[in-house]
Amino acid sequence: MNLSFGRVFTRETMVNLLFVLPSLVLVGYFVYVLIGWNIVVSVSDWRGLTPSYNIVGFGQYITLFQDPVFLTSLTNNLILILLFVPSSLALGLFLAILLDSKIRGEGVFRNIYLLPFSLAFVITATLWAWMYNPDVGVINTLFQAIGLRFLKSGWITDPNIALACVVLAIVWQFSGYTMLIFSAGIKSIPESQIMAAEVDGAKGFNLYRRVVIPQLKTPALSAFVVLMIFALKVFDFIYVLTGGGPAGYSTYVLPLLMFRETFLSTHFAYGAAIATLLFLLVLVIVVPYLYLSSRREKD
Amino acid sequence: MVSITLENLTKMYGNTIAVKDVNLQIKDKEFFVFLGPSGCGKTTTLLAIAGLIKADAGEIWIGDELVTSAEKGIHKPPQERGIAMVFQDYAIYPHMTVFDNIAFPLTISKVKKDEIKERVKKTAELLGISQLLNRKPRQLSGGQRQRVALGRAIVRRPKVFLMDEPLANLDAKLRVQTRTELKKLQLELGVTTVYVTHDQVEAMTMADKIMVLRDGLVEQIGTPDDLYNHPSNTFVAGFIGSPEMNFIDCTLVEEREKLCLDAKEFKISLPAETFPKLKSYIGEEVIMGIRPEDIYESKSVKGTTQDNAVKMTLDLIEPVGPFLLLHLRAGRIPFVATVKQTRAKLGQEVVMEMDFDKIHIFDKKTAKAIL
Amino acid sequence: MRIPNPRRIFLYILLIFFAFVFLLPLWTDITTSFKSIHDIIYTIPVEPPLSPTIEPLITAFNIMERPLLNSLTFTAVATLFSCLLGSINGYALTKIRFRGANTMFLLFSIGIFLPYQAVLVPLVLTMSRLGLYNSIGGLILTHTTYGITITTLLFRNFYGLIPDSLIMAAKTDGAGTWTIYRRIILPLSLLPFVVVAVLQFTSIWNDFLFGVTLARGSEAMPASVALANLKGTTEVNWNVQMAGALWYALPVLIIYLVLGKYLIRGYMAGAIKG
Numbered sequence: 001m002n003l004s005f006g007r008v009f010t011r012e013t014m015v016n017l018l019f020v021l022p023s024l025v026l027v028g029y030f031v032y033v034l035i036g037w038n039i040v041v042s043v044s045d046w047r048g049l050t051p052s053y054n055i056v057g058f059g060q061y062i063t064l065f066q067d068p069v070f071l072t073s074l075t076n077n078l079i080l081i082l083l084f085v086p087s088s089l090a091l092g093l094f095l096a097i098l099l100d101s102k103i104r105g106e107g108v109f110r111n112i113y114l115l116p117f118s119l120a121f122v123i124t125a126t127l128w129a130w131m132y133n134p135d136v137g138v139i140n141t142l143f144q145a146i147g148l149r150f151l152k153s154g155w156i157t158d159p160n161i162a163l164a165c166v167v168l169a170i171v172w173q174f175s176g177y178t179m180l181i182f183s184a185g186i187k188s189i190p191e192s193q194i195m196a197a198e199v200d201g202a203k204g205f206n207l208y209r210r211v212v213i214p215q216l217k218t219p220a221l222s223a224f225v226v227l228m229i230f231a232l233k234v235f236d237f238i239y240v241l242t243g244g245g246p247a248g249y250s251t252y253v254l255p256l257l258m259f260r261e262t263f264l265s266t267h268f269a270y271g272a273a274i275a276t277l278l279f280l281l282v283l284v285i286v287v288p289y290l291y292l293s294s295r296r297e298k299d
Numbered sequence: 300m301v302s303i304t305l306e307n308l309t310k311m312y313g314n315t316i317a318v319k320d321v322n323l324q325i326k327d328k329e330f331f332v333f334l335g336p337s338g339c340g341k342t343t344t345l346l347a348i349a350g351l352i353k354a355d356a357g358e359i360w361i362g363d364e365l366v367t368s369a370e371k372g373i374h375k376p377p378q379e380r381g382i383a384m385v386f387q388d389y390a391i392y393p394h395m396t397v398f399d400n401i402a403f404p405l406t407i408s409k410v411k412k413d414e415i416k417e418r419v420k421k422t423a424e425l426l427g428i429s430q431l432l433n434r435k436p437r438q439l440s441g442g443q444r445q446r447v448a449l450g451r452a453i454v455r456r457p458k459v460f461l462m463d464e465p466l467a468n469l470d471a472k473l474r475v476q477t478r479t480e481l482k483k484l485q486l487e488l489g490v491t492t493v494y495v496t497h498d499q500v501e502a503m504t505m506a507d508k509i510m511v512l513r514d515g516l517v518e519q520i521g522t523p524d525d526l527y528n529h530p531s532n533t534f535v536a537g538f539i540g541s542p543e544m545n546f547i548d549c550t551l552v553e554e555r556e557k558l559c560l561d562a563k564e565f566k567i568s569l570p571a572e573t574f575p576k577l578k579s580y581i582g583e584e585v586i587m588g589i590r591p592e593d594i595y596e597s598k599s600v601k602g603t604t605q606d607n608a609v610k611m612t613l614d615l616i617e618p619v620g621p622f623l624l625l626h627l628r629a630g631r632i633p634f635v636a637t638v639k640q641t642r643a644k645l646g647q648e649v650v651m652e653m654d655f656d657k658i659h660i661f662d663k664k665t666a667k668a669i670l
Numbered sequence: 671m672r673i674p675n676p677r678r679i680f681l682y683i684l685l686i687f688f689a690f691v692f693l694l695p696l697w698t699d700i701t702t703s704f705k706s707i708h709d710i711i712y713t714i715p716v717e718p719p720l721s722p723t724i725e726p727l728i729t730a731f732n733i734m735e736r737p738l739l740n741s742l743t744f745t746a747v748a749t750l751f752s753c754l755l756g757s758i759n760g761y762a763l764t765k766i767r768f769r770g771a772n773t774m775f776l777l778f779s780i781g782i783f784l785p786y787q788a789v790l791v792p793l794v795l796t797m798s799r800l801g802l803y804n805s806i807g808g809l810i811l812t813h814t815t816y817g818i819t820i821t822t823l824l825f826r827n828f829y830g831l832i833p834d835s836l837i838m839a840a841k842t843d844g845a846g847t848w849t850i851y852r853r854i855i856l857p858l859s860l861l862p863f864v865v866v867a868v869l870q871f872t873s874i875w876n877d878f879l880f881g882v883t884l885a886r887g888s889e890a891m892p893a894s895v896a897l898a899n900l901k902g903t904t905e906v907n908w909n910v911q912m913a914g915a916l917w918y919a920l921p922v923l924i925i926y927l928v929l930g931k932y933l934i935r936g937y938m939a940g941a942i943k944g
Contacts (some may be wrong), residue, residue, distance in 0.1 A: 019847070030796075031724055032777070034789035037791075099685075120922070130908060182939070196390035222928065
């Protein structure tokens with residue numbers, strides 16, 4: 001490559017750049033330009049249907065933190081992270097270990113557990129709405145039929161447990177994915193290590209605890225990041241399952257708030273501010289992760 | 300007193316034989332080697348002794364205990380056999396320090412912390428890796444990792460060591476060094492050891508006794524000496540010893556009251572002592588075997604009239620350190636001889652003699668007749 | 671893991687229990703889609719229909735026919751475009767040495783994690799200015815663009831495995847950049863294309879946010895939005911709703927059954943959902 005030392009833009013380079021130009025333009029515009037534009041909107045005074053770009057400073061952001069609905073949404077997102085992420089990881093790990101036991105029909109079980117993950121959130125939310133319906137829904141009628149009436153509940157109509165119901169449903173959807181990631185991790189451990197551990201006296205639970213699980217840090221981390229980001233971005237599911245209710249805002253989350261404020265209430269600047277905040281939250285998780293994984297690639 | 304006995308051990312995978320009818324006796328403190336090419340079943344046998352795979356037929360005793368019996372449905376799990384194993388890829392745990400790796404079997408058996416510390420330290424000292432105790436495996440070289448694997452095996456004071464090609468992943472120089480160290484270690488510790496390898500040099504230098512396997516069947520069991528000097532068939536004869544033994548197809552004929560090996564291009568007369576054993580083979584086709592080191596330049600004046608002399612043409616000289624490899628030809632039959640020096644030139648005709656004591660004769664169908 | 675025998679029964683019980691849990695909602699989807707109103711009143715959801723009928727399926731299909739067609743169209747086209755562009759980008763990032771390759775890759779990677787709310791407002795404005803609001807074209811453009819971020823990553827990973835020596839040999843044989851792509855990279859790309867295409871198809875088909883923001887009008891409404899609307903209607907005819915969900919799920923279910931293993935490979939290659 002010393003040949004083109006003085007000439008940065010050789011003909012070859014130009015032709016090569018042509019390859020990626022369309023993508024660069026598209027991504028450059030639709031990601032970065034639009035992010036910037038959104039930030040601009042967030043510091044403007046645009047309310048109502050006609051765009052307006054008078055810059056008025058960070059007022060919107062201040063309003064955000066005084067808005068109880070915003071605070072509820074933020075709290076709900078955090079609750080989601082705290083409940084949903086560890087549960088999915090734990091269940092996925094558990095299933096992966098179960099499947100590691102030389103099961104007959106391992107592939108069938110794996111495909112069953114993974115199926116929900118492939119379905120759209122709109123579908124699964126519709127299904128769970130049916131599950132959770134207190135009058136004729138699947139769960140309550142099932143409890144009734146097998147004599148467990150006392151377990152019946154209002155589920156998503158009960159503001160106190162609605163969010164927990166949401167968490168359960170999304171754990172159901174994502175556990176197949178975490179199981180898959182952990183399974184791949186477990187399979188990548190050489191058989192000789194397992195044999196060595198067995199010869200040395202480790203069996204069953206002990207074997208997993210001391211030899212297998214400690215080596216699952218990398219897959220766990222990548223699954224963790226995916227789940228965290230989902231917990232922040234979740235929109236489709238809640239929109240369809242609960243619409244943010246019951247009792248007003250009990251299952252509101254930031255993306256839903258943003259959507260309603262922007263497209264229903266036409267508070268565009270406010271909505272843009274929420275969106276920017278959301279973006280920053282995601283960056284906080286993604287940037288360190290990308291940095292860590294690119295460093296690991298160099299090892 | 301830890302001996303190991305295998306009786307009619309058989310293991311199949313579907314319709315493929317992994318090993319069949321292995322019978323052997325390993326004495327207490329013996330260094331016993333399973334030798335053979337890839338896929339011959341040596342690792343399978345080792346894993347069966349370890350209890351990591353189940354036998355389809357046959358029995359295994361470790362010490363006085365029957366640990367495996369396919370017929371009686373007995374299979375003691377590996378954890379309870381008192382064995383320690385070293386794997387080809389070392390199988391050390393990447394997420395634990397060297398200390399924790401070596402301590403692992405002791406932690407599992409719930410040995411007291413102080414005792415663990417002491418034993419690990421002693422073992423590390425023995426292997427010269429004391430300074431590495433706090434490191435993680437990825438910071439170690441191949442040779443160091445191998446010692447950690449050894450340390451983990453030794454620290455338990457097992458009844459038996461099982462080793463599956465532990466030197467295979469080391470570079471050549473390190474391999475030779477470690478070979479000696481391993482052997483010394485074994486003598487010092489006095490533990491019965493079963494060692495698997497495909498490298499016949501390793502086997503010959505380290506073993507008290509060797510079992511040669513091919514395609515799941517036992518070819519021969521004996522001391523290195525036995526295998527070298529009295530190979531029971533052409534496979535063992537060709538496998539052991541480098542460069543490989545010369546094999547020549549001949550017919551055993553009787554000429555003027557002497558037995559001769561007739562290879563069409565040349566004839567060798569055999570001494571009278573060989574008569575009784577070879578009588579039944581007269582007129583039969585046999586295979587003559589002679590090692591390169593047992594062929595030498597004739598110094599006698601008798602030339603080719605001597606019973607064991609053959610005239611050959613010198614095609615190529617390969618210098619191999621302390622000696623020379625001569626590639627010769629008698630007519631169209633190739634020979635390789637190892638000599639210390641020669642004055643012969645390429646293309647020249649040389650008279651070579653074969654050491655009578657070292658001629659091997661094999662039945663064409665793989666049996667063997669005499670030395 | 672070698673578990674002793676009596677415990678294996680417990681193991682299978684656990685596995686079957688979870689299989690039941692994971693399949694329950696789908697099972698009731700199927701049973702409910704075939705129930706008449708009468709059956710809905712007189713049976714509980716987990717029970718199969720007393721007298722199965724395809725009425726709900728027909729009703730649902732009538733409502734969702736156009737949206738399903740819309741979805742099929744823009745999903746297929748956007749999948750094709752995003753895969754092609756991703757493949758070219760992957761090739762460029764791994765086999766063409768150009769400055770800024772790593773930066774470009776990093777910038778694209780952030781695009782994978784982007785919460786789309788952060789660009790939604792300007793996106794709507796852009797689409798309306800381009801006259802693509804409420805149109806299939808707008809959805810194609812959107813999905814292709816955001817799809818490029820992940821398809822590039824996946825193709826980059828695949829092409830990284832092709833030995834450089836292959837490229838060097840081609841160059842010494844006189845092949846130019848485009849020729850190398852056409853004659854060497856592309857023929858080797860069958861498997862990656864299937865994996866990425868399956869992943870993209872599923873992910874674009876399942877999208878809701880872009881649909882509900884950019885295409886609420888009936889001309890271009892995707893099936894996801896139609897289903898959500900179905901759910902939102904006040905007369906809750908569960909059998910029609912479930913039937914609608916079944917229709918919408920159908921293509922993905924088919925892909926899962928036939929090409930499932932490719933989809934799984936896609937998930938493991940670092941796919942991010944949502």
